[in-house]
Amino acid sequence: MRKYSSSSIFISVLLVFSVVTLISISEVNAAEVISVNAKGYENTIIIEFENESTSKIKTIKVWPGGEITFTSFKSEPGWGGGKYSDSKLLIFTATNTLNPGESVKFGLVTDEKVNAINWKALDPNDNDIDKGKISIQVISETSSDIIEEESEDVEQAKETGGELYGTKKFIPEQIRSGSDVRLVGNGFGSEKNLKLYLDSTILKSVNTDKQGNFLTTISIPDAYNVGTSEFIIKDEFENIQTTNISVKEPKNRFLKTSNFEVNNIPAEIRYEETLTISGNAYPQSAIIIAFENNERILEKTRVVSANANGEWIFEETIERTDDLGEKFVIFKNNQNKTTKNLTVKSDYLIQISMSAVRYNLGETVTITGTAEPNNDTTIWVKNENKKIVYYDVFTTNADGSLNYEFVTDDTFSSGTYTVIVKQESGSDAALFGIDKYPTSVIIALMEKTNFALDSKAILSIVGPTSSSVSITILDSNDNIKITDSITSSSIGKNKYAIDLDGLDSGVYRAVVSSINIQDSVKFSIGLESASGAISLISTKSNYSAGESILVLGNTGNNARIIITLLDPSGNVSAITETFSDSTGSFSTDDIGIPPDGVLGDWKITAHNRLDNNSVEINVSIPTGKSLTLQIEETQFSTGDIIIIKGIGQSDANRLKIQITNEIDDVVILLHTPITSSGTFYLPWTVPTSFDTGTYTITVSDDENSSSFEIFIQ
Template sequence: MNRLLGCFLLSVFLTSALILSLNFDPVFAEDKEISSKIFSFENTSIIQFTNQGTEDLKSFRIWLTDFSVKSVKSETGWSVQNTPEQVLIFTAIEPLKSGEKVKFGIKTDTPKPDINWKGIDQEGTLIASGKALSEPISTTLSPGILPESNFRIIPENPSVGSTIRVTGDSFVSNSNLKLFLNENKLKSFQTDENGHFMLTIQISQNQNPERINFIIKDQQGKDKTISLQLNEAKEKISISEISHLTASLISDQFYRDEKLEISGSAKPASTITLSIKNSLGEFFLTDTINVDSKGNWHYSLIIPPDTSLGAYTLEINDGVDTIIKNWSVDLAKKIHIFPSKQKFTFGEVLIFNATANPNENIKIILEDPQGRTVLSDNFRVLGSNHFEIKYQTQSTSIAGTYTLFAFQNNEVEIVTVGLDEFPKNELSAKMDKVNYKIGESALIALTGQPSKALEFLIEDQNSFEKFKETITLGSDGKKNYHLNLELIPGIYNAVISMSDHQTTEVFTVGLQPSFLEIDLEIAKKVYSPGQSILVLGKSASNSAVDLLLINPEGNLIKKSESFTNSQGNLFLEDTWIPFDATFGKWVFRAESGPFSTNIEFLVTPEQEEIWVGVTDIYSTLTAKFVTIEGVGAAEHSFKITVSDPEEQNIWESSIITTKDGEFRLLWEIPKDAVSGTYSVTVDDLNGNTASTTFTL
């Protein structure tokens, strides 16, 4: 699920959206014909340009200093080109006129880039240029690394799986630092009052023997690096070394005909006894397991189809210590999902046929190869227990493995399919909720390489480790992991690592509803099916929030959990307009405690220059009215015509759109109007037209 902070924000590049609005002082041309303003959070920046001059603007050229562009988003009516020189060229279909504004979104490899820009008119003449600089945040980002800071690895030639010491000196006293192995974070720590630290770290058995980098980073992004060759794992020759008895985690729920697998360590070349008892204390089976020369053991069992339902206890004994595991056998697996095929082509619909417990809610999440949520739904399964999941791919969809997660009660199903290739066993994770109560159990669905060991880590907002566990995936590359959340209220990251891959899930524990109103702002007011919505929000800090997406008929299309961070900024995952969305006025709603806020936007056919719709018909004591709304070019004049069922024009008016390209007016229905289907037509001076119908 990478995948972290993290959601509903910009389509491809807003993976999370705790939005922090920062106004910087750009450097403008002397005539100040173009002004710019930046809204930034983490790796995402939205830059807004306002044409303050008299010349129409046709394009903007943007380039960054020492930053790499990951993805770009432009408003409707603007195209974008990324040149080999990393210059972004935004070009308008209709020039940006005096007083008009436009916003572009840019996601970069690191936060808060310096953005250089040029504004160019229709003749290709430079109108103005500038540079938007990020403000230093010295109050929160304290330095930790000095020019004389140094650290070393002991031993100097470590091997795969070995335990090493990392020691450093001449760092800033009591500073917060992080240790990385290549791009994977190993530990967050703090130096002592003398600027010294010493850590003990075990290198993963899954790390490849190759040249690696150990990196120390401070909060300002400064770093110190040691590059060395990692040797292959050393074989342990001694078999007399005593190992304590250990056992891996197992699920707390199994089904008949399902495989139970467990492994661990014990004294090399010894034997251990494994016993299973039912709820009455009666032995289900007893078996002896041989421990290999390295101190490892493994056991698997297919639950017989005639096994009695209920609770069971697994006891593992090496003659000294005993480990007890509790689990239960249930009737059968309740969620079954089958893709119509394993490999799809661009433009095809991904189809999954499914069954689940009837008359109960199920949560569906589909992630693309980049870990972005492209489909999510939460609905009640009908009494027939059968349902179908569909996702329409496009020619621009990303090729690779798509992962479908389905949660119902304490069960989860994971299914993968491929677009333009067969699915691969790639690391992915998803939690059943976002907001948890204190002491509640979280269900985490994991998938990756079969029988591979994962490192599971829980961190708080300050990147301090709160929980760590090694989890072994099943022979099918999947695992359902249950975690009791005995954590203090706050926001946490679940970091899952496998070899050199890592994914992150964000969740909260014990957050309360907000005690303040919720402020919402939407980046643009018009979207097409398949596009993602950019919404910014703010309320009381560390509050639980529910988000709802409602179509023009008033039907709830999506409901999801969210929260505000310590600055009160709303966390949003990508929210996508369905490909089969009804055209018209949609509502995005945020709810928390007694407070709720709506923000409206329009969904129109793709590439349509004008859109018009009838959004309401209502009566007063004296008359009956029709509400006509639509969008078109900003601050342009449009002619609106209403025709009766005989296609005769019965009313005509002119209107000028707002700076956002919107218009809204009321038409009073004549008292002698006949019943039937009426039409509304909108025309502009360029010959563009749009129409809709309504019934009286």
């Protein structure tokens, strides 16, 4: 047996210990070869790398992790940068290298605030030098690093940025150094991050709500220069809006006012908006604000106090429980009293109603309401089986008023019908019945088809009044993700905000139900537009004017698709967005041929970011015997020429045209031929002897007829 001396054993143990110690020291040194420091203010991060290793750094990668993305970045001269992995990764590459002892800074902006950043440094051969995760030190907007970085950014945006749209209002309008000012912004884009600057100095950052609005307080520095300054708003895409404002001297805090004034009150306000009113009064005194409806019935009372300078401000969100309509707002302060007017409106940008809820077959249905002015508007009419029986696209009036009419021809029958009117900004629905009153129905409408991750989706519900409504959100496998219930309003119309926080990207279904009635609507979250090759078909090859089109197709799974309908001249007649499900299938019936659509070959296209496909359809005269008037205007003056035209199938060679007044007296009788291709066309001049009023133009043969109402002034 071999023997070992005690000294040999000791030396061996010492050697092993030395090796372990050296390895440990090497590992410690390796973890500290790159010094990283990160500072952050809200979504802006300044990260600095100092090369304390013996290697040369060629590439630096940074990523926040999860679904957080970079919206923009800035690098020092000599470094190039780019976004990868759907903007979740930034890669910076040096023109030369970052040598030992040198440092570099990068400016990063994320779509939401983060607490730490992952990083990795590589040498010219793409070998790892060091990597880690650095916590972000939170700093204020007054930090010298932030001030310098933001100052450079805003100056660059002035030169290269686009125009940022939106309106703003300062309260009070007179801005003084050393004061706080309320800033109200409207229409700056949904859920955007905006930065506010005075000249090149950042004041703060704000986020807009779903409607693109914000309300915040900005502080004007005490020692800020008196005179004209530039107030700047910049979004994350470097679009800017600049306004010259006048900064006045600080107000004498010992100067007290006793005059009672109401300086700012809007003429109208909508649901979910913040009502802001301000003015002056005797310092520390109370201002009583009473709200009365147009019948002078008191609805609510509020009390605010003036500050030591005599300034007061009232703010309150208009809730959906508040009654709509004109209000009297009465302000009382000591012996002073004044009354202002205010109109509370619905936040439905589109709101429709029926002139009647019951019609007889053959009568004209009238839809009235308000909508976004001068916008393309789509209307669908669905029967009890949710089949579209009428379709049209029209442009709303310049004043936002909506007045649409159509005749219930032989495509209608006795039953309940749903009218849906849609614009890009939203949609609304109403019910009517033919030969009977409409039965109870509930309708679910989504604000749009695709929503961003962790945002809010707006669900519109039209149904029974003052009733309990259940809301369920299901994923593509019908797993329940959200359940809730609400009580419908007194007019049966409600908006419900679905919080999408925590829901994965994919296709979902919102189900709304009340007693014995139910409806559902699909929507998607976080889908991308790039999907792969697209197959496309329409369920028919021949269509008639006023007919809806059902489009089917297949592409990559869970992808957004744009569907466009082009008339024979290549003009866009309709456009809509849809999405594919987990199998890649997609469908939509949101497009159709308008009632005045021209005959010929039309084209339907489906496209995403990279791929497209198209299919042709033919629009022709219906095969059954019928007549359809296609008069483009509804209002005329005496002396105007009206083009009486249309399409149809008839055994007759000539058609009879009657024009009747409001008491059904025939005031004009005309005749026109119908061509072999099924069209008719007749110019007619309105006689100067015609009285102002409503007239009906009717074209007929021995079997069929079509009518159209006009107003002559």
